[in-house]
Amino acid sequence: MERKKFYKRLLLIAIPIMIQYFISISVNLMDSFMVGKLGESSVAALGIANQYFFIFNLILLGVNSGCGVLISQFWGSKDVRNIKKVLGIALVSGVAASILFVLGGMLLTGNIIEIFTIDQSVKGIGVLYLRTVCLSYVFMAVSMAFGFASRGVEKTVLPMVSSAIALVFNIVFNYAFIFGKFGFPQMGVVGAAYATLIARAVEMTVIVSSIYLKDHIIKSSIKEMTGFDLEFLKRALKTAVPVIVNDLCWGIGMTMYSVVYGRLGTESIAAVQICMSVQNVFMTVLFAVANASSVMVGKEVGRGEYERAKYYASNFVKMSIAMSLVMGAMLYASTPTILSIYNVSSKVMHMTRYMMYVSAFAMPLKFINTLLIVGIMRGGGDAKTALAIELVTMWLIGVPICFITAFVLHMNAEHVYALVLAEELVRVFVCMKRYNSGNWINNVTSEMKRAA
Secondary structure (H helix, E strand, O other): OHHHHHHHHHHHHHHHHHHHHHHHHHHHHHHHHHHHOOOHHHHHHHHHHHHHHHHHHHHHHHHHHHHHHHHHHHHHOOOHHHHHHHHHHHHHHHHHHHHHHHHHHHHOHHHHHHOOOOOHHHHHHHHHHHHHHHHHHHHHHHHHHHHHHHHHOOOOHHHHHHHHHHHHHHHHHHHHHHHOOOOOOOOOHHHHHHHHHHHHHHHHHHHHHHHHHOOOOOOOOHHHHOOOOHHHHHHHHHHHHHHHHHHHHHHHHHHHHHHHHHHOOHHHHHHHHHHHHHHHHHOHHHHHHHHHHHHHHHHHHHHOOHHHHHHHHHHHHHHHHHHHHHHHHHHHHHHHHHHOOOOOOHHHHHHHHHHHHHHHHHHHHHHHHHHHHHHHHHHOOOHHHHHHHHHHHHHHHHHHHHHHHHHHOOOOHHHHHHHHOHHHHHHHHHHHHHHHHOOOOOOOHHHHHHHO
């Protein structure tokens, strides 16, 4: 009976999240596919410009994931009043960060692109794209705050629907703006930026209007969202900040990898961009399960049902191992077909194929690490340990390997990419040790309730 209840809740939460992740990733993937028809310089420019968005997105994910832990645990005790306060913190923080990144994207565009490439043709395309697409960041900040809060209270369909509508707009306007269809001028990569801007604005409009026109649990007035005092804010940040720092440091590490690949040549960054875009599609199942585990485990911890939280976590681990093997096999088998879509040189094609095969074999490691860090540890309130594991494995193992193999040993980009995955192997051992100890359970909302 308990197992049946677990899977029923999992499906209700995970399937809409999985669909939403697939849709969100498809927005970027469609940009990659369509821009891929313009050649590898355009693909490289898109990938480089999106590194700036990548850092911004990680800050948003950190803020909303950290607040999501609190919302899930408050939801366990049906404390809607404090859920609305946490939503307010996430919304204010996200919008403030988005304004800073928009200003940076508008005023420092050339400097940002130059971090990743010295190719002037790639830089010119990247500058034009970034100056336009950065305007979408404010819309995304609002959408993500309401979307994560909705997931935290187990209402996952609304974020999925809003993302689906955004994808449709993105595809239509990508086609129209990039290639000059339906009477619009042909704008190339800049057209992809305008399409993304429109899609993000539509997504925000759908999710906010749906919440406020219906009797949604997280429908909140400004007074309700800002009704927290300094003590409540401090306790919220105590949980959220390690998650923000975790995601940000991971993101900076990934950006360092991109800097290395960019310095190895336009072909290298184009190959990595294609590989990561495709890999992310196959990782949507994992992201959905990890988010579902955070919500379900967090809710049980918030209720004080610690044994049930452990039972749920155990089921998630077993399930992820099986799914990762299936996803890895599918990625490996479909690689030739997927690569046939891209109009790139034989060198880029060879490098990308190698990277995607390596990613397929590494899929189980990525699955387990993401589940434990993003899902179980965060949901259980163990964000500080998750941060420590992420920092040590990436910055003491992954980043040094990347720089040494590229600039000291002068290896090819595809071999650098493969060796960097050694960090995932070390991380999985450390994560499993923490998980097996059971010390990842920490009810972080109990003190906040007293503070409120």
